[in-house]
Amino acid sequence: VQLQASGGGLVQAGGSLRLSCAASGRTFIYYVMGWFRQAPGKEREFVAGISFNGVKTAFADSVKGRFTISRDNAKNTVYLQMDSLKPEDTAVYYCAADRTGPGVVVTTSPFNYHYWGQGTQVTVSS
Numbered sequence: 001v002q003l004q005a006s007g008g009g010l011v012q013a014g015g016s017l018r019l020s021c022a023a024s025g026r027t028f029i030y031y032v033m034g035w036f037r038q039a040p041g042k043e044r045e046f047v048a049g050i051s052f053n054g055v056k057t058a059f060a061d062s063v064k065g066r067f068t069i070s071r072d073n074a075k076n077t078v079y080l081q082m083d084s085l086k087p088e089d090t091a092v093y094y095c096a097a098d099r100t101g102p103g104v105v106v107t108t109s110p111f112n113y114h115y116w117g118q119g120t121q122v123t124v125s126s
Helices: 026-030
Strands: 003-006 009-012 017-023 032-038 045-050 057-059 067-072 077-082 091-098 120-125
Touching: 003 091, 017 032, 017 091, 017 120, 032 067, 032 077, 045 067, 045 077, 057 067, 077 091
Parallel strands: 009 120
Antiparallel strands: 003 017, 017 077, 032 045, 032 091, 045 057, 067 077, 091 120
């Protein structure tokens, strides 16, 4: 599985961005998908995750109520809608896939994810 993240950019605080992650391969539909982020000098952290069928989602406390994750299995794409952005959301955002089946349990550790996209920069100015 190859993952390609896009949609990052520069936005003012309070603004919105929508990240997309396009996946190759038909097995995408069976995987839990996650978004992580890494700011300079910090460890990579979990942002949001979604089960294979979109029924279960999970979010970091820092983004609950502001971010939404969704997927379109027909398009092999997962999305991260980010609203009410804050300067502390500034980071490189990565999408990742957990191939452990069945794709029902959304885990938050990056060590549980097997495939990673290249990352897309999100910068929120104050």
